Amino acid sequence: MNNKIFIVLISLFSFINADAQENLTSEVKTISEKKLYVKGNALLIPIGVINAGLEYQLSNKFTAQGDVLISPWKSFAGHEAQIYMGTLEGRYYFKEAFKGWHIGANLSVGTYILQKPTYWNDNVFVDAQVGVPTQYINSQLYQKGFSFLLGVEGGYQFRLADNWNMDIFAGIGNSQDFYKGYVRGTGERYDSAEGFNRSGEWLPYRGGVMISYRLK
Template sequence: MKTKNRITVGWIKKAVVVLAMPAFFMPLAKSQDVALKSNLLYDATTTLNLGLEIGLAPKWTLELPANYNPWEFSRNRKLKHWAIQPEARYWFCERFMGHFMGLHAHVAGYNIGGLKMFGLNENRYEGYLYGAGISYGYQWILSKRWSIEATVGVGYAYLDHAKYPCEKCAEKIGDFTKHYFGPTKAGISLIYIIK
């Protein structure tokens, strides 16, 4: 178990470095080249999240979102996780406006269980996932600095986790892997254009 905790901390440190790197390039940014965003769907699940989107070319942007949920709820219910999901986006009109298609990768660590709404009430799962997918979205301009965006995506994820009964301090049932194909991204994001 200690090895998994070290890996989790290592991945979080790498994610922070990756997400902080664009800040060094912000002084070079031109009009509407950088945006901060928060996914309201993640907010609804008590997941802390922040995204940075950077203009790369007239019709291309790079989105760098990060999510973190450290909370444990009553009756040993938890949706603990961290995740990063960088995405390259192609905009059909111009960046930060209208329709776009995206290609994303994802990596996450999770410790979830005791949640009836997700069918995870019988067991707890602790592990990692890696994968990629494609997405489609649309962004509406609300004002000079504010926008709202809706996006959905599908793809693949490889899950590697340990399975436990939901009771606290229970012995591990076993180690499992799973190949997942299906929805990999969903968002309704509030966006603030920095530059």
């Protein structure tokens, strides 16, 4: 009886050990074959904005992504909209890298010449530095400066075909902005601040549909 129990235990141990070895081999193989995808945001192409980057596999469930966003519009629908931004992002996939749901954190740095949405009207501009109305209206004015953004994102990535993926994602973060305000046409400053104005706000600043192609 004891011999039978011993044989059963040995067989069970062998099975568990073989299964563990198989899982370990599979995981090592997955990690050793680290994937690299180049990707572009198909949602922004129709409006002439470029958002492209690379996503690299760090481990079985973690990836790192670097991307750039370029909006070259000196005027878009009557508003300045030049934005040049670079982003570094770390992602965690709940299933495995490049498959299924993921969450991530990112840091972005950007420079811009744009008209903030709060200036898309013909109200009289009130100089916040002194609290009095000015001779300008908001629609005449635009901003030039740079920003630091820190945020989080979430999304879902799935296979389209051999070497092709689709990545649907959206993110929100905090933007710390440093800018100077100017009058359109004359280039003179419209406020009384010395140096840069500063503002901070929470906003959705990342999102879209990335089409990805595997490079390796």
